Amino acid sequence: MNVHTKPDRERLVVIGNGMAGARAVEEILKLDPARYAITVIGEEPYGNYNRILLSPVLAGESTIDDIMLNTPEWYEENGIELISGVRASAIDRAGRAVELADGRRVPYDRLIIATGSRPFILPVPGNDLDGVIGFRDIADVDTMLEAAEKYRHAVVIGGGLLGLEAANGLMKNGMDVTVVHLMDTLMERQLDREAGEMLRRSLEERGMKFVMPAKTAEIVGDGNGRVRAVRLEDGAEIPAELVVMTAGIVPNKEIAEEAGLYCERGIVVNDYLMTYDPRIYAVGECVQHRGVCYGLVAPLYEQARVLANHLAGRGWMTYEGSVTSTKLKVTGIDVFSAGNFLGGDGADELVLKDEKGGVYKKLVIENDRLTGAVLYGDTVDGTWYFQLIREGSDVSEIRGRLLFGQAHLGDSGHGEDSVANLPDDAEICGCNGVCKGEIVAAIKEQGLFTLEDVRKVTKASASCGSCTGLVEQLLASTLGGDYSAAPSEKPLCGCTDYTHDQVRQAIVENGLKSIPEVMKFLEWRTPNGCATCRPALNYYLLCAWPGEYEDDLRSRFINERAHGNIQKDGTYSVVPRMWGGVTTPDELRAIAEVAEKYGAREVKVTGGQRIDLFGIRKEDLPNIWRDLNAAGMVSGHAYGKALRTVKTCVGSEWCRFGTQDSTGLGIRLEKLTWGSWMPHKFKMGVSGCPRNCAEATIKDFGVVCVDSGYELHVGGNGGIKVRVTDLIAKVGTEEEVLEWAGAFIQLYRETAHYLERTAPWIERKGLSWVKEQLEDAENRKALFERFRFSQQFAQRDPWAEMPERHEDEFKPLVELV
Amino acid sequence: MSVTTDEWVKVAEVAQVPPLTGRVIRTENGEIALFHAGDGQFYAIDNSCPHKGGPLSEGIVHDCHVTCPLHNWVLNLKTGEAEAPDEGKVATYEVKVDGGAVYLKLGGA
Incomplete structure (x- = not known):
């Protein structure tokens, strides 16, 4: 008997309703919901739940309902046939059907095997006694909770992540728990000896017992078929009415192996998650990819994304293996580990150890890159270290502060400690x-x-x-640590799977010259994008094809269309440019006049040394611009992702401490750079001496004049979290300052993600990379040339141009009164 | 010009509102935003975001949606409803295109 499927679409069948199978289905639905008639076969009689959160359920910190992911209704709503409570017994590859234990056959066009893994049960006598279980599913949790009510002693065999979580949960349920571990370090696959020792002491303080290193010889029964004790190789017996085996997992590969698919430890797949049969794929813990079987959730999600991309016919993503991180889910004990935490040849180790304070941190650095981390006691920076590891960021410049965490870097985001x-x-x-x-x-x-x-x-x-x-x-x-950390390369927005960098690359390499062209070429999911991708694409095209690409105003935020900052009441603020923060009585008079004429409700001096007129109505904008233009002033771009201001101090012209003409240099810098569109706002400052009155060291590009020349500083901002600049060079002449500034801006324009300020950009790319690019004189000159070329087209005053072409748009269409 | 609620009023030439843009219509009872959406159709809704009153006519238009310029709420131009997880609704108005001109019925749709 065949299970009914809709014949008009390809039939996609998934064996396994665990996290990998369900995630793969979700990802496919996201990409192409109509492509397949989907059937999911799940052995457990539930919908789909979050297996990694079973430990908190056991510890009484959450409930089964809390960890359900997809309910049976979800399958129904998405038109997925869910066959639950039945085991798939075989795959008939010739007949292209899955055979179920109850005799039914489910035909497929494409098949995903997501059978997961099972606990490794030690091959010792007595391993089949009542009360000997693994820790894998809801049934195991139920067994443990029942045992905790009736019995006193539990032994957990295997002191890895899962074992310790199980032991902790059982202890919380009142049991006397002993962990038997084969190795002399706990969690030796995630922790080094130091961290393992600290963990052991802290668990012992809570009452957990350890016997290690020790090998289990036999599980001893009580004569009635239930476990009574665990006997070790040295003959010692540990009383136990419950034994939980957490000594590793075994991929469930049998159904594949019996169908003749090539398997080693797991089902062998290629970088598309395809098995040796091109109609059959496998994903999750049952899989062996490039020799590795994963037992954590993050890699499995990465695999699901790649598989979905392939099955939806996109075919450009490949899975190249995962760098994993883990975190122990035991309340009150913070352990984090990622990457190659053991170090080894050619690797440096940075270690911080505070035994009394219960903190241990080890970072492994290879070739100026962070490759591994072990944290005990203070894991706040785990996410950050993990990101550095996956992005392969150059950490040589921050090496000295790396151990103390992101908060000590003056990072570009909030720096909350914990x-x-x-x-x-x-x-x-x-x-x-x-x-x-x-x-x-x-x-x-x-x-x-x-x-x-x-x-x-x-x-x-x-x-x-x-x-x-x-x-x-x-x-x-x-x-817990194995949450699906955002991939290090994030898609630009929900309309595409491509990252910022991939999109930029495609634009340049394939000569894409308009937003619709980019969307077509890269198969955007939406007909005309969204408010996130359109401005980004517009900027990338503008940056890639200066003078050629026609700015698409419809893809700009209102501020950049109205050339003023929209305020919460829908009026705008107007800021005329004041070169280097210098003005004249005539300009001030003209500003005062327009302020009165157009009813500015507030006149304020800005942090960037400009004057801001608030409360201007949209339809008045073209007129106020005309008046300001007539007085010789142009747009200050105070509203744009663009060069904003160059702030200066009075410098050697007036100041008794001034070493150079900072005001004059500021004006030259502003004349060079105004009008350029950037990934985000960009501010500069020039201080005439190291007293730094222009606050140049919290600007995107800052100059501090000294007697012998000019110090150039980059990557600062005074935003939510202040970031102080990094010194990038010292030069002798104003000409060199201009060249470095232009080259730095161009490098930022060409390689930053849209809406990424220089501070996070530098942290992402690495200061030494930026330095390298600019110190190379030829490259610096080339960058500067590209910047100047692009400026030819950018240095047009929008206040003069907009009213000519778009004046009508600033007014209401009609007034029906 | 005085209008009653159930008559068609000409509010624009089609060419005045290019695809993926919005414009404002001022009425006695406040502003209405007229959009030329990604599906080629015209839609009209109240020009005030249900969140904090942002001028929707100034938002970026994509497909049949507009993103409010103040805090990025996304409103469906056909129904006037905010996209999840935000909740809220603005009034919608009937619009028709006839002979290169756009007409609006103030009575609401």
Whole structure:
């Protein structure tokens, strides 16, 4: 008997309803919901749940309902046939059908095997006694909870991540727990000896017992078929009415192996997650990819994305293996590990150890790149280290401060010390007023895994993004370390899977010259993008094809269309440019006149040494611009992702300390750079001496004049979290300052992501990379040339140009009164 | 010009509102935003975001949606409803295109 499927679409069948199978289906639905008639076969009689959160359920810190991911209704709503509570018994490859244990056959055109893994049960006598279990599913949790009510002694065999979580949960349920571990270090696959020792002491203080190194010889029965004790090789017996085996996992490859698919430890797949049969794919813990079987959730999500991309016919993503991180989910004990934490030949180790304070940190550095981390006691920076590892960032410049964490770098985001310690009512996202409690509740109740999910549901970090790091920390601390960390390369927005860098590259390499062309070429999912990708694409095209690409005003934020800052009441603010912050009585008179004429409700001096007129109505903008133009003033671009201001001090012209003409240099810099569109706003400052009155060391590009020349500083900002600049060079002449400034700006324009300021850009690319690019005189000159070429087309005053072409658009279409 | 609620009023020439842009219509009862959406159709909704009153006519238009310029709420031009997870709704108005001109019925749709 064949199970009914819709014949008009290809039939996609998934064996396994665990996290990998369900995630793969979700990813396919995202890309192409109509492509397949999907059937999911799940052995467990539930919908799909979050297996990594079973430990908190056992510890009584959450419930089964909390960890359900997809309910049976979800399958129905998405038109997926869910066959649950039945085991798939065989794959008939010739007949292209899955055979079920109850005799039914499910035909497929494409098949995904997501059978997961099972606990490794030691091959010792007595391993089949009652009360001997693994720790894998809801049934195991039920068994453990029941045993905790009736019995006293439990032995956990295997002191890895899962074993310790199980032991902790059993202890919390009142059992006397002994962990038997084969090695002499706990969690030796994640921790080095030092961290393992500290962990052991801290668990012992809580009452957990350890016997290690020790090998189990036999599980001893009580004569009635139930376990009574665990006997070790040395003859010692440990009483136990419950034995939990957590000595590793075994991929469930049998169904594949019996069907003749090539398997080693797991089902062998290529970089598309395809098995040796091109109609059959495999994903998750049952898989062996490039010799590695993964037992964590993050790699499995990465695999699911690649598989979905392939099955939806996109075919450009490949899976190249995962760098993994883990975090122990034992409340009150913070352990984090990632990458190659053991170090080895050619690797340097940075170590911080505070035995009494219970803190241990080890970072492994190879070739100026962070490749591994072990943290004990203070894991706040785990997410950050993990990001550095995956992005392969050059850390040579921050090496000295690396161990002390991101907060000590003067990073470009919030630098909260420990988000985990914040109260629930602490505001995380200041833009949208979202508190920690709301975010944590949303993560738990709605099963959120990614930054994008949290943004969508709570709006936290959806606006200015400066709290992104905090939200990521909350995700990590709420879900445990193996949460689906946002991929190091994030898609530009929900309309595409391509990253900022991939899009930029495609534009240049394929000569794409308009937004529709880019969207067509890269198969955008939406007909005309969204408010996130359109401005980004417009900028990338503008940057790639100066003079050739025609700016698409419809893809710009209103501020850049109206050349003023929109205020909360819908009026605008107007800022005329004052070169280097210098003005004249005539200019001031003209500003005073327009302020009165157009009813400016407030006149304010800005931080960048300009004058801001507030409360101007949109239809008055063209007229106020005309008046200011007539007085010789142009747009100050105070509203744009563009060169904003060059702030200066009075310098050697007037100041008794001044070493150089900082005002004059500031004006020259501003004349060189005004009008250029950037990935984000860009500010400069020139100080006449090291007293630094122009605050040049918190600017994107700052100059500090000294007697012998000019110090050039980059990557600062005075935003939510102040970041002080890095010194990048010292030069002798104003001409050189201009060349370095132009080259630096061009490098930023060409390689930053849209809406990424110089501070996070430098941290992402590495200061030494930026330095290298600019110190190479030929490259610097080439960058500067490209900048000057692009400026030919950019240095047009929008206040003079806009009214000519678009005056009508500043007025209402009609007034029906 | 005085209008009653159930008559068609000419508000624009089609060429005045290029695809993926919006414009403002001022009325006695406040502003209406007229959009030329990604599907080629014209839509009209109240020009005030249900969140904090942002001028929707100034937002970026994509497909049949507009993103509010103040805090990035996304509103469906057909229904006037905010996209999840935001909740809220603005009034919509009937619009028709006839002979190169856009007409609006103030009575609401």
